[in-house]
Amino acid sequence: MSEQNRRLLLTVAMCMVVALVWSVFFQPKPRPAGTQQATPAATAPAEKQPPAVTPEPAVVPRGTTAPAPAAQAVRPPTRKVELLSDKLRIVLSSDGAVMESAQLRGEKFQKREKGVVVPIELVRVKSGEPFPLASSVRTANGADAVGANAAYSVVRADERSAVFRAVVGGVTIEKTFSLDATRYRLDLAVDLRAANPIAGKFALLSTGEGESGSGGGWFSSHTNAPARAICQAGGKLERIAVGAKTPTWDGPGTATFTGIDEQYFIRAVVPPSNAGATCHLEARGDGPLISTVEVPVDLASGRSFNQSFIVYAGPKDPDDLAAVAAPLKESVDLGFWSVIASVLLAVMKFFHRVVPPHNWGISIILLTLTVKVLTFPLQHKSMKSMQEMQRLQPQIEEIKKKHAGDQQRMNVEQMKLFKEHGVNPMGSCLPMLIQMPVWLALYTALQVSVDLYNSVFIPGWLEDLTAKDPYYVLPVAMGITMLLTQVLTPTPMSQPGQKTMG
Incomplete structure (x- = not known):
């Protein structure tokens, strides 16, 4: 073996040892995916949940209708509603009419935690932060006419839909959720009425929890990719992760979708195409991710504001994304060579x-x-x-x-x-x-x-x-193959008079 080959073999071997040591001892360990701090219901297996409202004392029976309150001087008790389809299990809460849990159904989207098989949970928020689909009505001076934590009453609920209503300071807001039976789609219709004129914005939040990722590599598991806030506006797609040099971003034009993006999954909100929606992204250093879509509100006295939003919660499969909204396909990051990919x-x-x-x-x-x-x-x-x-x-x-x-x-x-x-x-x-x-x-x-x-x-x-390969067989085999290829490759003759091999 020539001196050059020996040096190459030594270099490759040292690189493999350094990579292995880094992976085992120094690589940052990501937080396990699917952990939610504020929703106990999110960790229960989806297939075993009853097809009814989440079992709590204040749950509204399915198919019943509650009277609309004239005013809410006393905050009503928290009520939770479960929506089920072939694809999703959604848990909604009357505290803000938010989505507390979004679990994927099916064997493919399950994982094992502490010896128990649980479904993939797409809602992960930092304690104290708002849940996804929290909404607010902001006046022109920035004050909240209806806050994100407003108390709602459950007007109606069944297996696929639920209606929440809140009355705050003369403003009545009604949020109607409808779960698609066969797609990763949740429709949200918003109806807003006010006793007095309101000019401002209706804001809908997508929230999540991010962390600084390790960057991945051969020795990394698939959980290393951190969640990011995402928005497509004015033809530009932007993602912001925790630790980004610029932690905020405002869309340069009309927003087509916004949400929380992961490597294989996404929660996204698609606003009405003709509503003049805008988006704002924020990634805080302590973990919270906030993706906000805002729609202008110009409500005269006695008039109503009606807008419908599409919510996608599921895998980043191009066919599934396109079946809900065509722009969502852009969330699959195929890189610079996307056509070839x-x-x-x-x-x-x-x-x-x-x-x-x-x-x-x-x-x-x-x-x-x-x-x-x-x-x-x-x-x-x-x-x-x-x-x-x-x-x-x-x-x-x-x-x-x-x-x-x-x-x-x-x-x-x-x-x-x-x-x-x-x-x-x-x-x-x-x-x-x-x-x-x-x-x-x-x-x-x-x-x-x-x-x-x-x-x-x-x-x-x-x-x-x-x-990653749990036993590192493939990385070691690849290294051995590289070494054998180098050793078995004939060294070219440097003198023209020498006999050519082969």
């Missing part, structure tokens, strides 16, 4: 659909082989050009010695040599650069594909394709 994702889904046993791990292998085959001509051309350059190396060295003091003459003679032998000096690296976007897009596509979440490749070993 979209094609690669489509090919991977094709392999999963047509190749038994319909395993996502096998689909990834087939996709990688496909990309390898398609880029092989470029790789072969690069290797061939490299070999040609190595064959000319002795003559290049002679030119360097002969014209050591004349750089311009040296360059002229080298280019003349390349032209005589039909060699392009950039031929070895240019094909490599051309195929780099494909491999970068492949990496990004696999990073954001929710199809891989909780997908088993090899039972007992790779139980989740988005999580």
